[in-house]
Amino acid sequence: MTRTLDTLGKALRHNMLVVATCRDCERQARFLARDLAAFYGQGRDPHSLKFRCTACDRHNCKITLMESPYDRTPETVVWRPVKVKL
Known part of the structure; x- marks a missing residue:
């Protein structure tokens, strides 16, 4: 039986990447x-x-x-979240 990854903690345990894709410009x-x-x-x-x-x-x-690619290629760019003060 498979389980869904419905929290960031579960995705963290499986070393996953969160991919955000713009629906307008891809x-x-x-x-x-x-x-x-x-x-x-x-x-x-x-x-x-x-x-x-x-x-x-x-x-x-x-x-x-x-899944996080173990053989990371130069095309794989991973962003880091930051808090921005306005």
Whole structure:
């Protein structure tokens, strides 16, 4: 029986990447579940996170989880969440 990864803590235990894909321009950003769990908390649902596309400045993003590639290629860019003061 399989279980769904419905929290960042569960994705963290499986060393997953959280991929945010803009539905308008198809731009992708990848985040480590470990970094997002430290920033938002381990009980947070990854599909409830709000991301903003830097290319088209919209909040229309699709969230998916994927396994972390062990043989990381130069094309794999992993972003880190930061808090911005305005």
